[in-house]
Amino acid sequence: MSTHSPTIEVVSGDITREQTDAIVNAANESLLGGGGVDGAIHRAAGPRLARAGAELAPCDPGDAKATPAFDLTPPIKHIIHTVGPIWEGGNHAEPETLASCYRRCLEVADELRAETLAFPAISTGVYGFPADRAAHIAVTTLRTTPTNVRHIRLIAFDQRTYRLLADELARQQL
Numbered sequence: 001m002s003t004h005s006p007t008i009e010v011v012s013g014d015i016t017r018e019q020t021d022a023i024v025n026a027a028n029e030s031l032l033g034g035g036g037v038d039g040a041i042h043r044a045a046g047p048r049l050a051r052a053g054a055e056l057a058p059c060d061p062g063d064a065k066a067t068p069a070f071d072l073t074p075p076i077k078h079i080i081h082t083v084g085p086i087w088e089g090g091n092h093a094e095p096e097t098l099a100s101c102y103r104r105c106l107e108v109a110d111e112l113r114a115e116t117l118a119f120p121a122i123s124t125g126v127y128g129f130p131a132d133r134a135a136h137i138a139v140t141t142l143r144t145t146p147t148n149v150r151h152i153r154l155i156a157f158d159q160r161t162y163r164l165l166a167d168e169l170a171r172q173q174l
């Protein structure tokens with residue numbers, strides 16, 4: 001196990017344009033594709049991705065499963081699909097399930113020997129998880145989970161998410 005924590009960086013952009021070894025998809029349990037970041041990743045990776053997803057499905061909330069990256073541009077080699085919690089008010093273990101997503105993605109990245117990894121803001125779109133709380137959970141979990149991943153990029157698709165993640169990271173790195 002690595003003795004170093006990964007470096008964490010917040011960046012604006014589209015996760016399908018990343019140059020990491022693996023990218024994380026905020027998928028749904030079917031692993032067949034959907035809207036938001038899931039739709040963008042399936043479009044960029046091509047139709048083989050849904051076929052690979054179907055063979056691995058279902059994926060439980062809080063869990064993660066990997067496929068090849070198919071038509072995505074190298075160096076991306078793997079897509080790690082995780083299923084975030086659907087926000088139902090916060091008393092249905094949504095925070096714990098979201099933390100589990102980040103932990104499981106790091107475990108799967110370690111199994112794949114991926115050293116660089118990009119995450120979207122899991123659950124904060126259609127699934128409705130409050131983005132400020134999600135940013136706190138994302139940064140806390142990634143900072144405290146042992147891993148061999150060396151570098152993590154948190155990809156913000158909008159300005160508000162960028163600000164929340166950047167502020168949270170700055171607070172925790174004081």
Ligand code: ADP
Nearest residue numbers: 014015026036037040121123124125126127157
């Ligand atoms: P969920 O169903 O887990 O809520 P969504 O895809 O609806 O997933 O949203 C998760 C986050 O991903 C949101 O912040 C959304 O703006 C963002 N997102 C959407 N498209 C992309 C993309 N191409 N790259 C990175 N993030 C994206």
